[in-house]
Amino acid sequence: MSEIAASDIVETVPSALITLDRNLIITSANRAFYQTFRTNRSETEGCMIYDLGNRQWDIPALRTLLESVIPHRASVEGFEVEHDFPLIGLRTMLVNARKIYRAGNEGSILLAIEDVSEERAARKESKRAWQLTQSIVDTIRDPLVVLENDMTVVTASNAFLNMFGITQAEAYGRRVSELGQHQWDVPALRHLMEKVLPENKPFENFEIEDVFPVLGRRVFNLNARKISQPGNHAHRMLLVFEDITDRKQRERDALSLANEISHRIKNNLQIIVGLIAFEVRSTPKPCVQGYRSMQTRIGAIAQLYDLISHSSRGGAVAMDAYLKEIAHTMSASLLDSTSNITIDVDAEALEIDPERAVPFGLLVNELTTNAIKHAFPKGKGHVVLGARKVDNEVELTVADDGVGQTRSEVVKTPETRGADYVAIFVRQLGGSILPARDGEPGTVVRIRLPLLVGPPTVEGLAA
Amino acid sequence: MAVILIVEDEIFVRELAGMFLQDWGHSALFAGSVEEALQVLKSATTIDALFTDIYLKKAVYGGCDLAREALMLRPELRVLYTTGNRATDELRALFVTGSHFLGKPYTPHQLQTSVDGLLQV
Numbered sequence: 001m002s003e004i005a006a007s008d009i010v011e012t013v014p015s016a017l018i019t020l021d022r023n024l025i026i027t028s029a030n031r032a033f034y035q036t037f038r039t040n041r042s043e044t045e046g047c048m049i050y051d052l053g054n055r056q057w058d059i060p061a062l063r064t065l066l067e068s069v070i071p072h073r074a075s076v077e078g079f080e081v082e083h084d085f086p087l088i089g090l091r092t093m094l095v096n097a098r099k100i101y102r103a104g105n106e107g108s109i110l111l112a113i114e115d116v117s118e119e120r121a122a123r124k125e126s127k128r129a130w131q132l133t134q135s136i137v138d139t140i141r142d143p144l145v146v147l148e149n150d151m152t153v154v155t156a157s158n159a160f161l162n163m164f165g166i167t168q169a170e171a172y173g174r175r176v177s178e179l180g181q182h183q184w185d186v187p188a189l190r191h192l193m194e195k196v197l198p199e200n201k202p203f204e205n206f207e208i209e210d211v212f213p214v215l216g217r218r219v220f221n222l223n224a225r226k227i228s229q230p231g232n233h234a235h236r237m238l239l240v241f242e243d244i245t246d247r248k249q250r251e252r253d254a255l256s257l258a259n260e261i262s263h264r265i266k267n268n269l270q271i272i273v274g275l276i277a278f279e280v281r282s283t284p285k286p287c288v289q290g291y292r293s294m295q296t297r298i299g300a301i302a303q304l305y306d307l308i309s310h311s312s313r314g315g316a317v318a319m320d321a322y323l324k325e326i327a328h329t330m331s332a333s334l335l336d337s338t339s340n341i342t343i344d345v346d347a348e349a350l351e352i353d354p355e356r357a358v359p360f361g362l363l364v365n366e367l368t369t370n371a372i373k374h375a376f377p378k379g380k381g382h383v384v385l386g387a388r389k390v391d392n393e394v395e396l397t398v399a400d401d402g403v404g405q406t407r408s409e410v411v412k413t414p415e416t417r418g419a420d421y422v423a424i425f426v427r428q429l430g431g432s433i434l435p436a437r438d439g440e441p442g443t444v445v446r447i448r449l450p451l452l453v454g455p456p457t458v459e460g461l462a463a
Numbered sequence: 464m465a466v467i468l469i470v471e472d473e474i475f476v477r478e479l480a481g482m483f484l485q486d487w488g489h490s491a492l493f494a495g496s497v498e499e500a501l502q503v504l505k506s507a508t509t510i511d512a513l514f515t516d517i518y519l520k521k522a523v524y525g526g527c528d529l530a531r532e533a534l535m536l537r538p539e540l541r542v543l544y545t546t547g548n549r550a551t552d553e554l555r556a557l558f559v560t561g562s563h564f565l566g567k568p569y570t571p572h573q574l575q576t577s578v579d580g581l582l583q584v
Contacts, residue, residue, distance in 0.1 A: 262547060262549070263518055263546070264547070266546075266567045267476065267547050269568040270473070270476050271473070271476060273568040273569070273570055274475060274479040277479065277570065277571045278479065280571070292570070292572070296570075298568060299568065299570070302568050306549040306566075
């Protein structure tokens with residue numbers, strides 16, 4: 001029974017098996033052997049192994065195994081033989097050998113031959129791909145580094161090594177947080193990096209400024225993403241350091257230039273405000289309010305420079321912030337600290353292009369001044385500056401809870417040229433004044449304007 | 464009424480500020496640079512408050528540096544800064560504790576309100 005079972009096993013295992021006698025003559029082989037090496041029983045049994053199939057098994061490595069290694073050891077495992085067989089081509093085989101000690105068969109050898117060619121080829125291909133990757137990595141100017149799951153360096157580009165003044169060997173196996181003087185050990189960065197692999201959450205634009213041994217002071221933008229190698233389940237992280245030092249410097253230069261210009265403009269506006277203030281000293285009381293209005297108009301223009309320099313270069317100005325600044329300045333310049341009139345803002349997050357911000361600011365300034373001047377004879381009340389998007393337009397509202405104004409106090413003949421400031425600014429912005437609604441307390445002035453971002457409309461220009 | 468040292472490199476702006484302070488009954492002292500201001504501060508003159516521009520000639524944060532030195536000389540001194548630039552958090556971080564700020568352009572009315580606030584306890 002046991003004899004039959006053993007031969008059944010021999011015939012069904014996927015490894016090629018052969019037995020040799022002490023003279024290296026093949027005494028038996030299994031089906032897997034015949035299939036793998038495209039031969040049969042009659043060509044095989046009784047043949048010396050080296051003579052098999054036009055001596056294609058006369059391989060130096062196999063001779064070493066059979067003649068030098070086996071005689072001294074009971075078994076050998078994982079002996080690798082690479083050989084170009086005439087019939088089946090280049091093969092890599094893993095040979096396990098075992099001496100058989102059985103009566104009548106002393107000195108026999110059992111060889112199990114496993115064809116690992118494909119596996120080896122895949123491994124070679126993977127290694128080649130990795131080398132290719134490494135050579136590409138080395139040609140990229142931006143420093144980059146590949147990290148293992150535990151944040152240790154697997155490979156680093158030449159640019160990265162230069163950055164820290166270290167060698168590939170010194171970088172390998174170290175954590176990014178341990179590099180240099182531990183200057184990259186930043187909690188915010190660590191937090192981001194810890195999420196890249198488990199949550200597959202790449203990050204971009206983490207900015208870090210530092211002094212490097214060779215490069216000096218530099219600003220880097222860090223990006224990281226998960227990378228997977230084909231045929232490998234392990235994930236690694238690619239961390240790229242984009243050098244943005246020059247860009248950053250240009251931005252700083254532009255900012256300091258903007259600050260310089262803003263400083264000069266504000267100083268000049270301060271002089272104008274001063275000139276007006278000087279006039280006020282010798283002006284009869286009834287005229288003082290007019291001069292004060294002039295000062296707040298100048299203030300409205302001045303605030304723009306703060307907001308423009310604060311917004312992105314050439315970008316739009318946040319309308320709600322602008323309205324708040326105007327409200328704040330008007331409160332400070334027109335109302336005493338003891339005043340019972342308050343100015344508030346209730347605006348959506350809309351934007352306005354810098355070109356149209358001046359007439360917009362002056363328009364709000366005029367309407368608010370009108371409200372303060374006419375709506376509250378008892379010196380008590382509330383003004384709300386509002387802006388919201390309605391249909392495809394901006395609706396600007398200046399609402400007070402005062403005694404109500406006549407239309408001529410709000411605006412004079414808006415459709416004709418000239419008239420007053422309100423009419424001029426509304427025309428300049430390409431907008432229109434909506435008719436007053438009945439039954440509202442106080443006065444609510446509603447003005448529809450084209451969306452204030454983007455080029456002015458044709459009507460706006462024609463008006 | 465108080466003695467206020469005005470530090471401002473733009474003469475017209477400085478003179479006018481002084482004029483208004485005097486209108487309201489204060490006394491004004493004048494300086495056009497950090498160095499001039501320090502000379503005044505090192506003298507024996509009574510000074511209650513320092514009203515300084517921040518960008519003084521070439522010194523971008525001259526007013527901030529001045530206020531710090533001034534406080535070492537006179538710890539009781541009140542400080543009001545002014546500048547044409549935006550008062551960013553970065554800038555405010557350079558201000559001495561308890562100081563006030565007034566942006567340019569300011570009206571006489573705003574200056575009066577700021578000075579009143581500065582001189583209160």
